[in-house]
Amino acid sequence: MPGLARSPKPRPYGQAKIKQSVSRWPYNNIPLDTFCAQVKEIGIQSVELVGPGDWDTLQKHNLHCAMVNGAEIGLTKGFNDPQFHDQLEENYKKMIPQVADAGFTNLICFSGNRNGMEDEEGLQNCVDGLERILPVAEKHSVTICMELLNSKVNHPGYMCDHTDWGTTLCDELGSDNFKLLYDIYHMQIMEGDVIRTIRNNHSYFAHYHTGGVPGRNEIDESQELNYPAIMNAIAETGFRGWVGQEFIPSRGNPMNSLREAYQICNI
Numbered sequence: 697m698p699g700l701a702r703s704p705k706p707r708p709y710g711q712a713k714i715k716q717s718v719s720r721w722p723y724n725n726i727p728l729d730t731f732c733a734q735v736k737e738i739g740i741q742s743v744e745l746v747g748p749g750d751w752d753t754l755q756k757h758n759l760h761c762a763m764v765n766g767a768e769i770g771l772t773k774g775f776n777d778p779q780f781h782d783q784l785e786e787n788y789k790k791m792i793p794q795v796a797d798a799g800f801t802n803l804i805c806f807s808g809n810r811n812g813m814e815d816e817e818g819l820q821n822c823v824d825g826l827e828r829i830l831p832v833a834e835k836h837s838v839t840i841c842m843e844l845l846n847s848k849v850n851h852p853g854y855m856c857d858h859t860d861w862g863t864t865l866c867d868e869l870g871s872d873n874f875k876l877l878y879d880i881y882h883m884q885i886m887e888g889d890v891i892r893t894i895r896n897n898h899s900y901f902a903h904y905h906t907g908g909v910p911g912r913n914e915i916d917e918s919q920e921l922n923y924p925a926i927m928n929a930i931a932e933t934g935f936r937g938w939v940g941q942e943f944i945p946s947r948g949n950p951m952n953s954l955r956e957a958y959q960i961c962n963i
Contacts, residue, residue, distance in 0.1 A: 712963065714935075717742035717760070717938045718744065719763075719940050739962070741760055742762040742940075743759050744763040746764070760799075763841065764791070771808075773809075775821065775825035776819075778825065781824070781828065792833055802902055802937075805842050807855040809852075809853035819865055823865065830869065830873055841877040842862060842877065843856070844858075857882075859893055859900075878897075881943070894926070904937075905939075906940070908943055923960050943957060
């Protein structure tokens, strides 16, 4: 039986087709200053899902923040529920100029949970709520990114759980400053067919996240996704944004796992 084909030798940073970032939260037990130094040594150029209180530390290490957080209320309380619109408007209108002033461009948001709501109603509610902040995002050249999450395993009831729902929302809003965060782990669970989905819908995607399926752990051969092939598919679309490593390390040395993931995606 023929052996598995080996991935090509990773390219040095600067020649790579994919710019890599890493989400902060799976490494919260490592002090941020230490983490930033280790991330930079690996070759990763961004630490994401951090708010203004951590930007000075990123700047110290000359690191970007490819996806900012801190304006959202939470995963379950989002733009699909009008009772949160006033608070969300206040939060995002305050945060968007800060993001721009720091030199960042992407700010995360969430749909919220269904709580018995039909998808069509939730979509219209999202349109109504997001239209209140998009003029500010457009003024400051900040992209509001709604994350696609699975409702099957990790986030029961989450509304933006299929690519088609998210792309419909993008079409309804009709703004280049609203796009989707395509989480490969979550959408493999909900839909599969990842590479075809990326090829057909890449214009809607401002950012990507990684994670091994099943388990959301390392992205190596212990799980079912072929990440070098996925990274090549992303690169072939002409994507110039960032791919964020967001798996949960499950082995003894989390930074070794991150280094391996960087090499896997460093096509």
